[in-house]
Amino acid sequence: MSAHMAGRWTSYGLQAVCYAAFMAVVGYFSTSPPYVHLPEGKALVKLSIQHAGQRKEECRERTPEELAKLAPNMRSATLCPRERAPVTVEVEVDGEPLFAVTAPPSGFARDGASSIYRRVAVPAGSHRFVARMRDSATGGFTFVVDRTVDLQAGRVLVLDFDANRGGWIFRT
C-alpha cells in the first residue's frame, strides 16, 4: 500500500473516531445520567388553588355630595369597590407546617382570583393533613379541613379548593 493510501485510510480511521465520539456524546446525554425527580418511597403533595377572595369593602350608597362630584352619566347610587382580599392558606402534615402562603389577588385592579401552587415530596404512608384557608380581609380561617390520607409511594395528592363544592378537595 502506498504512503498516500495509508495516509488516506488513517484519515478515515480518525474520522471514524471523531464520529464515534460525537455519537457517544449525543447518545449518552440523550437519556443519561438518569434524573431522580421523586426519590423512592416518597409521594408528592401539591397545593394548587385558584380562588377569588372576598371583596375588601362592602358595597355602600354614595352620599349626595359624592354623587354631585360625578359626571351626570356616572352617577350610580351604589359604590362597590372591586379590590379583593388576599387568600391565605396553611397546611400542616402530622402537626408540622407544610405550606403557609398568602397570595394577592390578580389583575391591575386587584379584583381577580388568587393563585397558589406549591409542591413538596413527603414520605409515603398515612398522614394527617390539616388545611386552612382565609379569603377575607377580616376574621380568621373560614375553611378548615382535617383529614388523614394514606399516600402510596409515587402518588400525587393535590390539595385543591372549590367554594362551590364545599371547600377543600383532596385529589389522589
Add this chain to the structure above:
Amino acid sequence: MSGGRRTGAVRRAAQAAFAAADRAFDRPFGAAANPWRQLGALGFLLFWIVAVTGIYVYIGYDSRADGAYASVAALSSNAFPLGSFARSLHRYASDAFVVVVLAHLAREWAFERYAHFRRFSWLTGVALLWLVFASGIGGFWLVWDRLAQYSLIATAEWLDALPFFGGALVRNFIAADAVSDRFFSLLVFLHIGFPLALLALMWVHLQRLARPRTHPPRALAWGVTAALALLAIVRPVASAPPADLATAPGTLPLDWFYLGVHAFADTASPGMLWLAAVALTSWLAALAWWSVPARRAPPPAAVVDLANCNGCGRCFADCPYAAVTMTQRTDGKALPRQAVVDPALCAGCGICAGACPSSTPFRSVRDLVTGIDLPQATVHALRAALDAALARFAAIAADPARPRIVVFGCAPEGDTSTLARLADARTAAIGVLCAAQVPPSFVEFALRSGADGVMVTGCRTGDCAFRLGDRWTTERIAAAREPHLRTAVARTRVRTAWVDRRDTRGLADALTAFRASLTAVSLADTPHVPPKRIGGGTAARPA
C-alpha cells in the same frame, strides 16, 4: 482578578482550545471539511434532517389524548414502516442540533465575532437559542409518556413563575382528565409553529452575509448523517411508561440537551431559572455593544471613488458581508450603476479593493486612486510596498537556485510579526488585511518586474477571518473569477498557502516548499518582460 479580566482569560483559553481543535481536525477531515469550521452549515443540515424525519413521524402520529402514546409506541415497534428509525433519527438529530448550535455560539464568542458588522448576526443567533429550545421541547410532550408529563408540568411551573401567569398554567395538569384532544392539537401546532419560526429566524440570521454556508461539504454531511443514522439503529429511542397525572415520575431518562433546564429549576427554583436564562441572554446580547471588542473603534469602512468606479459590480459580488450595494449613478456619467458602501456593515477587509478592476499597479498615475478602497490600507500603499520590494530585488542578480519571492500575507489585526519572519534579502513579505485584498494584477506585475515567484498566504481554507478571502483568491488565481490572473502568467511561479497566520512554522514550510519548486523550474526559460504602466485613465479594463 476582576470579572472582566477573568472573562477575558476564559475567552482566550477557549480561543486557544478551538484553534487547537481546528488543527487537530484538519488532518482527518481536511481544512475545507473541518467540522469546527462548518458548525453553522451543520446546523442547517441537522435542521433539515429533523424536519424531514419529523414530517415522516407525524404521518403515523395520533394527536388524540388517548391515542398519542399508543401511536408513538407503534412507531417504535415499527408497526409504522421505519417508524423506530425515523423517530430515533428525529430525536438524535435534534440533540445534535443543540450540540452544534452551542458549539457555534461558543466558537463565535471565543473569536470575538459579535460586534460592529457582526452585531446583527450575533443578536439574531442569540434569539435563535430560545427558538431552538421551544422547538425541541414540544417534541417530548407529544409522546405523552412520563418524561412528557414531567417536562410539561415543569415547563408550566416555569412559566407560572412569571407574574402574569401566577400559578394558573400548572392547574391544567392536576387532574387525570385534564388533558384533552384539543390540548394535543395545540401541542402539535406549537411543535410545527416553533420550528417554522426557527427556520425563518435562521434565514434572517444569514441576511448580513453574502453566500452563507448552509450546506456542509458533501463528505461531512454524509458522515454526520450516517453517524446519527447508525446511532438511531444501534440505540433506538424508547418511550417511558405512559403519562399518569395521578402519579409523579420517579427516575427519568432525561434528555439533558433540552430538559436539563428542568433539573436546574428543580434544584434551584423556577424563578432562578428565569434569572439565569435572562441573565445569560442579556449578557450574550450585551457583548454586541459593551464588550471590549465592541468598544474598540469599528474598522474604517471602504470608500467609493466615483471618478474611478465604472459600476462593474465586482466589489458587490465579492463583499462577504453584503456591505456593498449597486445603485443608480449619481455623478452624471453614462454608466448605469455605482457602488455604495454601508459603513455599518463594512468589515474593512479590503476584498472589494482587491476585486476592483481599477486596482492595478500597471496604471502609471502617481497617486493610485481606485474605484473602491480602504482608507487605512490603500491600494496605493500596497503598490508602494511592492515597488520598494521590487526595487530591492532589482539590485540582486537573478539566481535560479535562490529565487526572489514576494509574499503577500494576510494580517487582519495588523499583526505582521509572523509574516515578517519570512523576510530576508531574497524574500519580501507584504502584509495585507486579507489575501483577497491583493488584486491578481499585482501578482503579474511582481512577476514581470523582477520577482521569481509570488506567494499569497491567508487563513486556513474555510477559516478566513473575513469568510470568503481564501475562496475568492483561489478562484481569481485559477482564472475562475473576475478579476482573474491572466492565463499568460506561469502558474508555476504563483503559489497560494492557506496556513493559520499564527503558524510560523507552517508559513516557513510553505515558503521553503515554494522556493524549492521555483528552483526546479528553469527560470531561464521564462524571461522577464519589463512591465509597462498604462496611461492614467479612470478605470482600467479587466484583463
